[in-house]
Amino acid sequence: MGGDFGPRVTVAASSDALKRHPQLQILLVGQSDAIRNHLRRCRGKHLQRLEIVHADDVVAMNEKPSLALRNRRESSMWKSLELVAQGRAQACISAGNTGALMAMSRLVLGMLPGIERPAIVAAIPTLKGHSYMLDLGANIDSSAQQLLQFAIMGSVMVSAIDRRDRPLVGLLNVGSEDNKGTGCVREASRLIQGHGGLNFIGYLEGDDLFSGRADLVVCDGFVGNIALKSCEGLSKLLVRKVQGSFRRNPYRRLVALLATPILRELKRQLDPGRRNGATLLGLKGVVVKSHGGANRTYFGYAIDQALEEARLNVPALIADRVAVEVARCRSDGVDDVASHSKN
Amino acid sequence: MGGDFGPRVTVAASSDALKRHPQLQILLVGQSDAIRNHLRRCRGKHLQRLEIVHADDVVAMNEKPSLALRNRRESSMWKSLELVAQGRAQACISAGNTGALMAMSRLVLGMLPGIERPAIVAAIPTLKGHSYMLDLGANIDSSAQQLLQFAIMGSVMVSAIDRRDRPLVGLLNVGSEDNKGTGCVREASRLIQGHGGLNFIGYLEGDDLFSGRADLVVCDGFVGNIALKSCEGLSKLLVRKVQGSFRRNPYRRLVALLATPILRELKRQLDPGRRNGATLLGLKGVVVKSHGGANRTYFGYAIDQALEEARLNVPALIADRVAVEVARCRSDGVDDVASHSKN
Incomplete structure (x- = not known):
């Protein structure tokens, strides 16, 4: 409805x-x-x-x-x-x-056992095809532990849907050096890095979002929502600029006519509706x-x-993975993935 | 160097x-x-x-x-x-x-008296021309009080540079309703709203960044940096897609030749170097x-x-404005703009 x-x-x-x-x-x-x-x-x-x-x-x-x-x-x-x-x-x-x-x-x-909060994940277009990004706004802010959980859930999903063995995971930040970002992001980096099951490639900056360097981009919902919606806003601006540019005079309108299949294809590629x-x-x-x-x-x-x-059955795949990890963490005597460690 | x-x-x-x-x-x-x-x-x-x-x-x-x-x-x-x-x-x-x-x-x-932290401000393209956005990464996180200071500094600068009387100020958030966003953003909204000298239009979502609804967009440096760099990344992706699209076959390469002035103009408009x-x-x-x-x-x-x-002399204009406000706040007996109120 x-x-x-x-x-x-x-x-x-x-x-x-x-x-x-x-x-x-x-x-x-x-x-x-x-x-x-x-x-x-x-x-x-x-x-x-x-x-x-x-x-x-x-x-x-x-x-x-x-x-x-x-x-x-x-x-x-x-x-x-x-x-x-x-x-x-x-x-x-x-x-x-x-x-x-x-x-x-x-x-x-x-919620699945071991997962504190849901996260919204979606595909984004990249130079190499597409990647996935989460959280896109399910949460307003997330602890480092929750960002780790997002990385685990996202990895399982990307593995299953795209049939990728060990998807590359990046963490969105304002710089690529170790000392960059908030304490929470740095702690999340440490947790994801230290997690044997994840293929972590480190920090990604905003301009790497669409490069396809990572198969999965992890961030908190506040940043993810604003970054993706900003890009939607930019797409709208560009479509308007292209349309304006191709309509300015009779010569340009003729070129636009000849370019119709190309422009239509580009508009389709630009259209977030496709994803x-x-x-x-x-x-x-x-x-x-x-x-x-x-x-x-x-x-x-x-x-x-x-x-x-x-x-x-993606939820079952995630539950299985988390159960294995909780068991492993318990036998190692360390905090399990379900433990709260806000910072 | x-x-x-x-x-x-x-x-x-x-x-x-x-x-x-x-x-x-x-x-x-x-x-x-x-x-x-x-x-x-x-x-x-x-x-x-x-x-x-x-x-x-x-x-x-x-x-x-x-x-x-x-x-x-x-x-x-x-x-x-x-x-x-x-x-x-x-x-x-x-x-x-x-x-x-x-x-x-x-x-x-x-620092100017009454200002705790510097902020990076730059012009962004919009449907109506351009707006300004701050902070773009000078700070990793900012208090509500600091976001208010950014709004004041940015307003003074936009007024001076663009000769605008009361520039429209928007606060970047994940939704437009009052209850959306982090505690810090909501508190900043209250402070900017309650500030007589600012022309506050409320929350902006990411997709409004390039609409030109606001003359000045205020956000913390973590979000601002990632949002803007994400858009740079998207621009790069689009330029590559357009180039690829116009090169696929001889007919398309001919159309590209005819469209050269249009494509060159679009590339120039897309180019962040212009700003x-x-x-x-x-x-x-x-x-x-x-x-x-x-x-x-x-x-x-x-x-x-x-x-x-x-x-x-933008720094002097900001100093003057802040001095007037500090004096006004003190005579009102309320916290002045320089007071720390982290949350």
């Missing part, structure tokens, strides 16, 4: 996804009248694999997460997460209120957040992302 | 600047042999307004600021700042080690940092920036 377009986009994208994936089944959770209304425009046998689960209530996009948590237990968001908790669904996809989705996911699904689908990692279940403004095609990418993570 | 190219760029750019500005005089501080060597390539009467001040030593680009501060008192950097402190020069321009320049500036020039020259605000003197990789033309922009700030 969420996002800027509600069931108009989510219903159509679900129908497309069922066509793409012959084994997929979808439960559409929300106000059944509205859903049925949009389903009328879809046709085909694939719709037999689609089921409506009615939910009376909807979480508003600007609702305070704490209030949604208290008052919206009959909402489509809450009910979708319950379906995952009950094992009736293997993943939840939402284009709704991110804060509410986070808060409800923690309560309904719960739609951010994962809430650390939960006992797959939860994928679509951008609120995603269209039918882009919402489909979020569905595909969730499907892939459910197929691989 | 600093930067990636040393006197090769700084000497040539100085000669150009003397031609542009008939009233300008330049003191070139550094190893006189090296400087003279590069001066040999320049000709003209304007060179009479150029003087060499010999300095034996040079601060290395990767030297730890604390060590430079202790060991490099005979360096070109230290001596340049001394010339400003003595009133022999009205501004210092360096392409060298940023951390060392900061540390030496604080010691040699000193070269970041100011260290809060000091008792004008100090401008050029990008280490700046070429002759771009280093010239940093000289022009310093010249303009010296002409307007």
Whole structure:
């Protein structure tokens, strides 16, 4: 029911996804009248694999997460997460209120043992293809221990999704020298460095984010959110500048016409919608957040992302890895990954 | 002597600047042999307004600021700042080690009364032209009180340089609602909001950085540095993608040929070198940092920036404004802007 377009986009994208994936089944959770209304425009046998689960209530996009948590237990968001908790669904996809989705996911699904906080991870484009970055805003600030947990969770996910053996992990900082950054970042560097299971390449500066040097970039949610949104803002500025530049006079408009396929391709590459689908990692279940403004095609990418993570069972992979490490740490007599060490 | 190219760029750019500005005089501080060597390539009467001040030593680009501060008192950097402190020069321009320049500036020039820490401010491109942003990395973390001081200093500078009466001030955050962000950011918002002399428009998210909604964007140096460098990284990625896109086949290479003036213009607009020259605000003197990789033309922009700030005497304008406010706060019986209130 969420996002800027509600069931108009989510219903159509679900129908497309069922066509793409012959084994997929979808439960559409929300106000059944509205859903049925949009389903009328879809046709085909694939719709037999689609089921409506009615939910009376909807979480508003600007609702305070704490209030949604208290008052919206009959909402489509809450009910979708319950379906995952009950094992009736293997993943939840939402284009709704991110804060509410986070808060409800923690309560309904719960955190994996050994993980303190969820983190939002998403793919970013690089010179070499793509990398992943977390946390993109699930948390306002994170301890060094939590940054280590993000590195572990992200590594497991990148290994599974991209079939990479030991993904390269970088830590976002304001310089590459050891003495740079906050105490928390330096401590996180020490923890990640000292962790046998992670392939740590050290600090990354902002301008290395898109170089592809790291397969996984770790940072706290405040910095990650601002850095990525700043880049979105820059992309918008550039698209406008390119459009303006190619429209200034008749000669330029002619060149623009000749360059149409190139410009269209560039616009597509620039479009963050292509990488739609951010994962809430650390939960006992797959939860994928679509951008609120995603269209039918882009919402489909979020569905595909969730499907892939459910197929691989990423939460179980993370739980296994953390369990092994907790056991190893305990036998070594050192603090385990679940221990709190705020600084 | 600093930067990636040393006197090769700084000497040539100085000669150009003397031609542009008939009233300008330049003191070139550094190893006189090296400087003279590069001066040999320049000709003209304007060179009479150029003087060499010999300095034996040079601060290395990767030297730890604390060590430079202790060991490099005979360096070109230290001596340049001394010339400003003595009133022999009205501004210092360096392409060298940023951390060392900061540390030496604080010691040699000193901070303005009422300002705890310097901040790095620079222009960023926007849909409407340009805005300014600070702090871009002078500090690793900043208290709410320091963020308020950044807002005051930045406002004074934007007012003077862009001749704007009450520049619009935004505070960078992960959301626009009151309850978003760290305690420090929320407290800074309260302080800036409550400050009669500032035209505060509230929180800005990353994607608003380049919209031009604010004339001045305030943030701590950790976030500011990473956000801006991330955008530089994205720019590099995009230039590479555009180049690749226009080279893929003979038809595209032909279109690229026709589009040459447009692509050249876009590349120039994308180039961060055009906005070269970041100011260290809060000091008792004008100090401008050029990008280490700046070429002759771009280093010239940093000289022009310093010249303009010296002409307007930005440090005195800031000192005046802060003095008025300290007096007002004291008569009101509230904490003055210089008081420490870390949180």
